[in-house]
Amino acid sequence: DGGITQSPKYLFRKEGQNVTLSCEQNLNHDAMYWYRQDPGQGLRLIYYSQIVNDFQKGDIAEGYSVSREKKESFPLTVTSAQKNPTAFYLCASSHTGTPKLFFGSGTQLSVL
C-alpha cells in the first residue's frame, strides 16, 4: 500500500540529547513537510522540502534540522537547542504544486 510511514510512534528524549524522527513515503511525491502539533495550537510548519537536496525553514524551525538526500525520505532531528520539544510531530507529502497534503500517523515526542 502506498503511504507515509513515520517511526517511532513514541519517542523519549533526555536533556541535552538529539533525537531523529523518521519519515518515509512511497507515493512518489516530490514535496515533503514536517509539522508540529501542540494542544490548542493547531499544526505549525517546521521545515519543508520541494525537491531532493533542498529544503526551507517554516515558522518554527529553530532547534530543528532536516535532510533530504532521497526523494522518499525526510528525517527530522530535534536538537538539544529545542527547549520545548514535547509535541506530536507530523510528516506529510504532496505532489509539487498541489496543496493537498497526505499525512503520516505521527510521532509523539516526550522529554524524560
Added chain:
Amino acid sequence: DQQVKQNSPSLSVQEGRISILNCDYTNSMFDYFLWYKKYPAEGPTFLISISSIKDKNEDGRFTVFLNKSAKHLSLHIVPSQPGDSAVYFCAASASQAGTALIFGKGTTLSVSS
C-alpha cells in the same frame, strides 16, 4: 499573527442535525482551502477542498462554502453522525507563493447520539 483562524475551539451537535464549522483568513493571496479531520494520536486525513474560483463544493454529507469578500469559509456536515466526532482543521494555500499549507488551530466536534 494568525492567518487562518478557527474561533470556536469546540462544537457539540446531536446526531442527525447539521454541524457548521467556521474558518476565517486574513491573507488575500490564499486561493485554495482545505478541511482535514483528525482523530487523537493519528495524522489528519483530507476531507474536502475548494478553490477560490468557486463558492461551494459538495461531497456527500460534506459541503464547503467560501465567501471571498468576507474571507470566510464554512464546513457543513449533514446529517451529523457520532463517527464525525473529531478535530477539524481548516487550511489555506497561496499557490503563487509556493509555500506549505497554513492551518488553523482546529475545532473539536462532538456528535452525541
